[in-house]
Amino acid sequence: MGKPKHMTNKQNPFAKKKRNNKEKGAEPPARRDKPYESIVLENESFETYYKHQQICGSDAEWDQFLAHMRRNLPVTFRITGSKAQASLLLKLIKQDFFEEYIRAVKELRNEDADALVEPPQCLAWYPREMAWQLELSRKDIRRSEPLFKLHNFLISETSSGYISRQEAVSMIPPLVLGVESHHKVLDMCAAPGSKTAQLIESLHANDGGTTPSGFVMANDVDNNRCYMLVHQTKRLNSPCFLVTNGDSSTFPAMQYTKDGTVSPLKFDRVLCDVPCSGDGTLRKNADIWNKWNLAQASNLHGLQYRILKRGAELLEVGGRVVYSTCSLNPIENEAVLHHLLQEADGALEIVECSDKLPTLKYSNGMTYWEPASKDLTFYKTFDDVPESQRTVIRPGMFPPSKEEAVDKYHLDRCLRILPHQQNTGGFFVALLQKTKPLPWEAVVADGQETPDSTPIVEPPPKKAKYMRGFKEDPFVFFEEKEEVFDSLNQFFQLREGKRLGAGFVFLPTPKPDRRSLSTDFEPRNLLTRCKVGKKKNVYFCTSVVRDIVKLNEKRIKIINLGVKSFVRCATRNIECDFRLASEGLASVNPYIGSQRRVMVQRKDLIELLSCTDPTKPPEISSLCAETQQNLKNVASGSCVLECMVDDVKLATVGWKGAMSLRAYVDQYDTMHMLRLLGGDLSKFEKNKFQDKRAAEEVAEEDELDENGAAADAKATTVQESNDN
Numbered sequence: 001m002g003k004p005k006h007m008t009n010k011q012n013p014f015a016k017k018k019r020n021n022k023e024k025g026a027e028p029p030a031r032r033d034k035p036y037e038s039i040v041l042e043n044e045s046f047e048t049y050y051k052h053q054q055i056c057g058s059d060a061e062w063d064q065f066l067a068h069m070r071r072n073l074p075v076t077f078r079i080t081g082s083k084a085q086a087s088l089l090l091k092l093i094k095q096d097f098f099e100e101y102i103r104a105v106k107e108l109r110n111e112d113a114d115a116l117v118e119p120p121q122c123l124a125w126y127p128r129e130m131a132w133q134l135e136l137s138r139k140d141i142r143r144s145e146p147l148f149k150l151h152n153f154l155i156s157e158t159s160s161g162y163i164s165r166q167e168a169v170s171m172i173p174p175l176v177l178g179v180e181s182h183h184k185v186l187d188m189c190a191a192p193g194s195k196t197a198q199l200i201e202s203l204h205a206n207d208g209g210t211t212p213s214g215f216v217m218a219n220d221v222d223n224n225r226c227y228m229l230v231h232q233t234k235r236l237n238s239p240c241f242l243v244t245n246g247d248s249s250t251f252p253a254m255q256y257t258k259d260g261t262v263s264p265l266k267f268d269r270v271l272c273d274v275p276c277s278g279d280g281t282l283r284k285n286a287d288i289w290n291k292w293n294l295a296q297a298s299n300l301h302g303l304q305y306r307i308l309k310r311g312a313e314l315l316e317v318g319g320r321v322v323y324s325t326c327s328l329n330p331i332e333n334e335a336v337l338h339h340l341l342q343e344a345d346g347a348l349e350i351v352e353c354s355d356k357l358p359t360l361k362y363s364n365g366m367t368y369w370e371p372a373s374k375d376l377t378f379y380k381t382f383d384d385v386p387e388s389q390r391t392v393i394r395p396g397m398f399p400p401s402k403e404e405a406v407d408k409y410h411l412d413r414c415l416r417i418l419p420h421q422q423n424t425g426g427f428f429v430a431l432l433q434k435t436k437p438l439p440w441e442a443v444v445a446d447g448q449e450t451p452d453s454t455p456i457v458e459p460p461p462k463k464a465k466y467m468r469g470f471k472e473d474p475f476v477f478f479e480e481k482e483e484v485f486d487s488l489n490q491f492f493q494l495r496e497g498k499r500l501g502a503g504f505v506f507l508p509t510p511k512p513d514r515r516s517l518s519t520d521f522e523p524r525n526l527l528t529r530c531k532v533g534k535k536k537n538v539y540f541c542t543s544v545v546r547d548i549v550k551l552n553e554k555r556i557k558i559i560n561l562g563v564k565s566f567v568r569c570a571t572r573n574i575e576c577d578f579r580l581a582s583e584g585l586a587s588v589n590p591y592i593g594s595q596r597r598v599m600v601q602r603k604d605l606i607e608l609l610s611c612t613d614p615t616k617p618p619e620i621s622s623l624c625a626e627t628q629q630n631l632k633n634v635a636s637g638s639c640v641l642e643c644m645v646d647d648v649k650l651a652t653v654g655w656k657g658a659m660s661l662r663a664y665v666d667q668y669d670t671m672h673m674l675r676l677l678g679g680d681l682s683k684f685e686k687n688k689f690q691d692k693r694a695a696e697e698v699a700e701e702d703e704l705d706e707n708g709a710a711a712d713a714k715a716t717t718v719q720e721s722n723d724n
């Protein structure tokens with residue numbers, strides 16, 4: 001046994017400081033030093049530093065920049081999901097949501113009915129009109145009663161994953177990366193996951209009914225933030241996705257099976273949305289005005305460089321990596337890129353990407369900057385840096401000559417998005433292409449393999465804390481012969497249904513020839529999270545994800561993968577002990593046989609979804625004749641309910657009982673589907689302001705009653721004592 005902790009010589013300096021503070025009675029630091037409203041939106045060092053670096057072209061532009069930095073950020077959102085259902089929702093948003101928006105904004109501003117209100121603005125650079133900006137801040141929406149329906153809409157559609165409330169500039173890196181369905185994608189610093197969600201959507205965007213052959217691996221060093229990532233991406237229900245937890249700067253070399261041979265796993269697309277000082281988010285995080293200083297940027301440069309370098313090593317030749325930050329500081333942006341490009345000696349090249357974002361306003365990447373110390377002394381060359389500052393200001397932070405910056409390194413091809421250019425946050429993004437193996441990879445490969453299949457250089461040694469965090473339940477894949485699978489297969493006809501539909505819940509009408517694309521259901525792609533005992537939840541993933549997990553489980557900590565597809569639910573007289581889980585429906589739906597599918601009429605689906613009392617599901621005899629007819633050949637138990645809306649097929653999980661039919665959908669999905677079906681949502685609309693007022697009234701009445709009772713009791717006591 002070792003010495004007790006307090007007797008060891010080595011003490012954790014942070015714990016010691018905390019103890020000392022406690023002893024001195026010092027208050028723990030508040031999360032924010034000042035209440036939000038009273039934060040002074042000024043920081044002299046910030047202004048001096050960025051003015052010196054000339055991030056704006058003129059004094060007039062600088063004034064505009066600062067003025068925008070001090071304004072609240074407008075709310076933006078994206079419509080997500082597969083093309084068919086996203087178009088359906090867009091149509092609805094343009095009709096109902098905008099109408100309600102204009103009405104509510106007029107009410108909020110006390111304007112009369114004829115007043116003109118700007119409708120929401122489409123972000124023109126985002127494809128297919130799928131991203132929108134409202135001239136309201138998050139605070140406006142949360143705190144204003146007239147906007148409660150809009151708030152409810154945003155919450156319910158976000159919770160069910162059909163829209164994503166995401167800052168406009170944060171939508172840019174995944175667009176620039178250009179992910180396609182066959183790509184192997186790595187998101188190196190992924191939490192909380194708004195960009196990961198976009199990458200997954202791109203992977204599925206052109207699936208046209210087939211499951212993508214590529215995958216997205218999302219990593220974050222912070223164990224807790226990995227769970228935020230799981231939560232954020234869960235709504236997309238992608239079987240081609242996994243979450244890992246590790247330090248990206250030492251991300252391990254991995255393997256996968258390529259054409260039957262175990263090979264090094266290199267990625268086609270890598271996103272490095274690195275940790276940064278975040279001063280581009282000042283409009284959203286006003287407390288940064290208080291805290292901003294130059295030390296953060298200098299401290300982060302090294303980590304940012306190491307993450308990008310590792311990303312480039314893990315990239316396939318011909319592959320692309322996006323480097324992005326929400327910082328305006330050239331030390332965290334152009335300097336990091338220049339640092340690596342210099343070492344890559346032509347193996348990496350910054351490529352033009354503005355063509356992917358037509359109409360986006362931006363400034364070109366900086367080609368000259370001057371690193372500075374915390375006291376704002378600026379240096380033109382490393383030779384000028386005094387010895388005492390040389391651990392902070394590093395040679396790799398200095399710019400190349402002005403000619404090289406443009407002609408050799410193309411730093412001007414980077415995009416700087418400044419807040420005043422289109423009323424957004426500040427952002428930096430660059431797209432790089434790997435044209436050949438990196439010089440140090442070629443050395444590793446020398447004499448062993450051709451440059452095309454260069455093995456991955458091993459990462460720098462890991463620190464001891466690398467594998468820390470909670471222990472995850474195991475990932476236990478089904479074997480080819482698996483009792484549970486036989487039962488699932490028999491009941492849901494998984495090997496007979498084959499590919500009848502498409503990947504996401506909202507299915508375009510299947511074309512008859514799609515059957516020819518069919519692939520058999522692979523039982524080994526099902527897994528559970530327990531080694532012993534009864535299998536409870538059964539998850540589904542694609543073959544490539546299973547392969548990667550099996551080959552690399554010991555190299556990297558895997559947090560999550562697979563979509564819950566079947567749930568144990570033993571019911572008397574029903575042969576299969578599992579029901580379908582709505583999360584996995586999109587993935588397994590194409591395989592489910594016709595005997596477990598029911599086409600229901602629109603009116604009936606509205607009735608099923610509107611039933612909020614689980615003890616009283618609609619009687620089958622109350623449904624339309626067509627629906628009743630379609631139910632005739634379906635045995636009791638879990639089934640898929642299908643319904644056509646325009647030319648889009650909606651699918652949801654249902655349960656046929658002896659006399660009744662029910663839909664198994666959570667509240668937010670119910671609201672979403674009712675919206676698309678044109679059903680009545682009023683019973684789900686909550687006005688939190690009204691609820692609060694009602695609760696206050698009840699509390700007041702209770703208080704009056706209590707006071708009255710106390711007065712009565714007192715009067716009685718007085719009366720009694722008088723009587724005595």
Ligand SMILES: C[S@@+](CC[C@H](N)C(=O)[O-])C[C@H]1O[C@@H](n2cnc3c(N)ncnc32)[C@H](O)[C@@H]1O
Pocket residue numbers: 170188189190191192193194195196219220221222225246247248249273274275276303307
């Ligand atoms: C700017 S945020 C990423 C935002 C995210 N891409 C999104 O769009 O939601 C940076 C993330 O990097 C993570 N991080 C910091 N150092 C890291 C490292 N060495 N390896 C991996 N992730 C790291 C942080 O935990 C943080 O979640």
